[in-house]
Amino acid sequence: MQLTLWTYEGPPHVGAMRIATAMKGLHYVLHAPQGDTYADLLFTMIERRNVRPPVTYTTFQARDLGGDTAELFKNACFEAYERFKPEAMIVGASCTAELIQDDPGGLAQALALPIPVVPLELPSYQKKENWGASETFYRIVRALCPANSNPSNRNPKSCNILGPTALGFRHRDDLNEIRRLLERMGVTVNVVAPFDARPSDIARLGDAAFNVILYPEIAENAGRWLEKNCAQPMTSIVPIGIGATRDFIAEVGRLSGIDTAEILAEETSRLPWYSKSVDSTYLTGKRVFIFGDATHVLAAERMARTEFGFDVVGIGTYSREYARQVREAAARLGIEALITDDYLDVEARIAELHPELILGTQMERHIAKRLGLPCAVISAPVHVQDFPARYSPQMGFEGANIIFDTWVHPLMMGLEEHLIHMFRDDAEFHDGASSHLSHATKKAPMPDPVAELHPVAAVPLEAGWAPEAEKELKKIPFFVRGKAKRNTERYAHDLGLAMITIETLYDAKAHFSR
Amino acid sequence: MNLPFRVPASEPSAKGCVDQPILRERGQREVFCGLTGIVWLHRKIQNAFFLVVGSRTCAHLIQSAAGVMIFAEPRFATAIIDERDLAGLADIDDELDRVVNRLLDRRPDIEMLFLVGSCPSEVIKLDLKRAAQRLSKLHLPRVRVLNYSGSGIETTFTQGEDACLAALVADALPDTKPASLIVVGALSDVVEDQFNRIFAQMGVENVGFLPARHAGSMPAVGTETRYLLAQPFLNDTARALDELGAKHLPAPFPLGANGTTAWLKAAADYFGVSDERFALATEAGHKRAEKALAAHRETLTGKSIFFFPDSQLELPLARFLHEELGMQLVEVGTPYLHRQHLRQELERLPAGTVLSEGQDVDRQLDRCREAKPDLVVCGLGLANPLEAEGFSTKWSIELVFTPIQGYDQAGDLAGLFARPLNRQARLGGL
16 A cells, blocks of 8 residues: 555556547547546546547446446447447456456457457556556557568658657657658658557558657557567667757668768757857756656756756656666666655655756656745646647757757746846845835745645754854845755755854855855 | 516426436446545645545546646545555555554644545445544544545545535534534535624524534534535435434525525524514625626526536526526436435426436437537536537536635626636637
C-alpha cells in the first residue's frame, strides 16, 4: 500500500485509451465499474478534443456483481460494434474488473465479430499509464501488421513515425515538426502511428524502410517487434535540443542513405546564438534540478549542460522502465538519480538540493511555488496549459527555440539582473516601491497545498539574525531578498552557526555565487 | 429588463409529474463515482482528511476532477493497493496502520479521518468499518476515524456525500435539547450564514448544519430533531436520521425564489412561526431574488433544455428553470429518482415532461441530437463534443461547486444557464 497525494501517471488502461483515442477506426471496450468514465474528460477537457474518446465502458454496479457481468461485457462489446462499426477493436479490463476475472479477451473472441479483436492484459496493480500505452500499441502492431522480412522492394528513403498519442506532452506539434524535417531531408513518411492511424495503416507499417521512434516510452516495444519481424531498423535518438536534433538528422541519414550536409547547413534555430549572446552569460552554472518522464529528462539533461551552460545538480524520473538510462546519465554527472513516483520524495530532494531552476512537471511547479523557486515544465503529466493554441513543439529546431524561451522566462534576464545590482540602493527598489502594482494584485494568501503537509520548513531555522545583519538584509532589493535570506540561513545551518552576522551574510553570498 | 412574467399553469393544483412513467435505462452511465464528493467535502470540513483506500485509478480520478475544477490543497490522498496486498503477502491491517501513521504524523491539524472505500476495496471485501474502529481506538482522542464507501459500484457522484453524511449521523451524539433543526447537505459557508440569519429572524433556534465546518462541532441528533434536506441526494443520510428518531420536514429544495421560500416555510410551519414573522424574515430576500431572476428572463424564457443525469439536482433545477424562468423541459435525466424526497418537485413539474432515470449514454445522445435543445446540461466528458456539434452546454459539475441555494444566489444560478447562451450569441461570427 502506498500513500499517494498526486500521481505522475494514471492507470495502464488510461494508457490504452491514449492509443485508442489517437487512432481512427479503432474502438476500445473496457470492462470497468461506474465512475471510470471520468477518463473521458482528460481528453475532452484537458486536450480539448471535440469528439468523445472511442471507448465503451460496461459501467457495472454492485447489483451486477451478483448477476452476470460477463454477459454485460458481451452485450457492451456487441452493441459497440453495431453502433460504431470499427475496423478493429481492443478489449480489456480496468483495475476493478481485473479483480472479478471475467476474461474480456475470451468473451470478445466468443462473439466472433467480423473484425480483428485485440485482447489487452494490463495489470493495474503493478503497471502504469505509459506502460499501458506501450503494451497496447505493441499488441495492436503485433496483431495487425503482418510479419514481412523481405525488405527488397521498399523505398530506402521511407519511414514510419511511431509514438505520438492522444494526451501526449506536445505530441501534436512534435509530430508536425519532425514530419516536416524528414520531408525536407527527402524522406517519405509511410505511416504515422498511433496518431491518426487506422488499423489498415498499421497493416502497412512493413512498407517502410525504417522507423522513427519519437517517444521510446510508448513506441520502443513496437519498434523492437518491427525490427525483428519486418527487418526495420529504428532510430535511437530523440530529437529534443540542438545537439540531439543534429544527431537525429545524421542517424536518419545513415538509415536512409541520404546526404545530410545540406540540411544541417540550413539549420534554423535561434537557440545557439541566443545562448552565446552576452545576455545569456548569467545562465552559466545555474544549478538545475530535472524531473519528468525519462525521454524528456534525458533530453533536458543534455540541453541544460551543453546548450544552456547550466549545472545539473539533480535528475530523476517516474518512468521506472527507463530507470537504467537515467541512472547512467546521473552517474556521468557524479550524482544519484531519483527514481520514484512518490511526489513527496521529489519534494524532499528539491528542498535538499535547493536548485536555482526546476525543470519538471506540473507537480514540480507546485513544489517550486512553495519553495519560491523558478520552474519550467518539460514533461507530462499534462495540464490544459500543455495544449497551447500556438505552435509549440519540443522537438527539432523550432522545439529548441520554444525550450529556450520556456526555460529562460522563469529566470531573471541577464541585463535585468545586472541593473538590479547597479540600482539596488535606489529608493524605487525598496519595500514600498512596488506597491502600485502589488496592491492591485495582492490577494489573501491561498493555503499552500504542500506546506500543509510539512509543518516543518524545508531548512530548519536554527541560527538567529543579529540586528545589524538583519538591517543589511533589508538593503538587498526585495525581489532577491528572500533568496539571499534563505541562502544565508542554509549556509549558517550547514556550518552550525548560532548567530547570523553581517560577515555570515557576505560569506554566504560568496559561497553561493561560486 | 423586467419582462412581465406569468408563472406557468402547472402549479401545485395539478399533480405535475407525480404519477408519470419514467424512462429507465441501464446502459453505459457517463457519471462520476462517489469519490468525487471528496473534492468539496474536504473543503467544507476543515479539519478532516479523506483517505481513499483504492487503486491508482481512484487517485487519478480525484486528481483529474480536482485539477479541472479547482486546485485544492490536498487534505485527501489515496492508499494505493498493490499486488503484494492482493496476493496476501502484506497484512492489510499493518499496511493501513503504516499509511495512516505516516499521514497523521505529517498532519497534526487533522481531527477526523475518513477511510473511504472504493471499487477495488469493496470487491476484495476489505472491512474498512472494522479498520476505522481499530484506528479510532489507536488515535482517539486526537483523531476520530470514520469510514464510508465512495465506490462506483455503490455510489454515483453526489451519493458519496450521502454516504459520508450517513457515517457522520451514525457517529452523532444524542441530542437532549427540546427541539432542534438540522439542515442536511453540504452548503457553501456563505449560503449557510444567510440561512442562519433568516432562521434567527424567524425565531427558530438550535439550528445546526450537517456537515459542520469542523469535525468537533457536528450537530447532535435526537427524537426532537427535525431536519430539512438542502440537497436532493441524501437518501441514506435521511434514513440514518430517521432511525435516530429525527423527522424530515418535506419541502421542495431551496433553489430559486419560490423554492427557497417554500423550503423555509416548511421549517416555519413546524416551529410555529407566525405568517407575519415569516413574511418579515423572507419577503426582502424573495424580492431581491425575483429582481435578480428578471435580468435573465430575456435570455432564458422559452428556451429548451435537456438534462443528462449527473448530480440528482436535475429535477429541482428543472422545476426552478421552468417555474421561475419559463424554460421548456425537453428531457430531465437523473441518476436516481427518490420519489419521496422529490415529491414536491414532481408536483411542480409540468405534466408530460420526459423524466429518465439511469442512463444509456449513446441512446440518450441520440435523443438529444433529435430534440435539438437550446441548452444541454451534461458532464465534462460530453460537453466539448456536444459544443463541437453546435449545442450550447452547461457543465453540470459547476452546479455542485457553486453556491446556488437561497435567495441571494438565485440570480447567480440563473446566470449559470444564461452564460452559455450569451456566449453563443457573442461568438456567433466565429
